[in-house]
Amino acid sequence: MSPALPALHEIEDASRALGLGVGASELHGSLCGWLAGGGGDGADWLGKVLADDARPSVVEGSALDRMAKASAAQFEDGNFGFALLLPDGDAGLAERSGALFEWCRGFLGAFGLAAGKDPPLSEEGSEALADIARLAAAKPQDDGDEEDEQALVEIEEFVRVATLLLHGDCALGPRHRNSLN
Template sequence: MPALADVEAAVRQVGLAVDAPELHGGLCGWLAGGGALAPAWPAQVLVDASLPAVEPDGALDRLGRASAAQFEDRDFGFELLLPGADASLVARSGALFGWCRGFLGGFGLAAGAAPPLSDEGREALSDLARLAAATPQDDGDDDDEQALAEIEEFVRVAALLIHGDCVLAPRHRQQFH
């Protein structure tokens, strides 16, 4: 996975209207909903045909390949592209909520109106929608830090669950037929 700063620089270079966490969320939603990873994935995820394809081996290409590989990792090595612990609570929570907004958009584009979600998957998607609508708070204490860490882990697991419902489960059903 490329560093957040590298992805932010690539986002600015291409002139995208989102930040790196929201773009990564959109990419992950796209992949979780069954969208294919292609060189033009930013144009697909952001619904802007004028966007160029990713540069081979550039930060956005590496982000796409790493994200797709992490979804397929049997050890659940999937990671969210978010600011590190040295960033403020407001920056980290805002990035997480932006990641969720991106995920919902990308997922909706790839999965359509009636995705094949389990009850748990539907509940996880609903929870992600609530997080996407949340507003970061300016300050916090150790309890808020702990809560944010728990929410990040929930979002990570929710994305894996939704990917499992929409991509892995249909793939396994096809193997049996």
């Protein structure tokens, strides 16, 4: 079983303390985009995903370090234990959908940094990336009904699976090809 992600509030606190200017969900999306695109999970990941080489490495054992290690382990989990760092079900629909769209925005930026201009995507991977881009451009709605709640759950699951697919195309695929050569 993969390690659990730190609590959302721990990542919010760490981001605020470092003056990162991004929320926890967007930062986790950035980390996941970086990893899915083939970027490494070394201590310098924060500077890489924020495109700020002056940013110091994350401190061993910190909330950001634990998030990176848990995320990397979740990507490698054969039981598909990968999770998105989002507000829990007690939060309102607007907060949860907004966080998901921020997660997607962070994912896209860092995925592009890691995977480059022409990533080795399958047809399904290309479609998944285009769908994540559409979600990144979406705006949260203020309120909704039970149908909207169910739709958000389904979209979250889609993003989770799409992220794993993109990781397979850009990180696992090249790694397996290299091991065969």
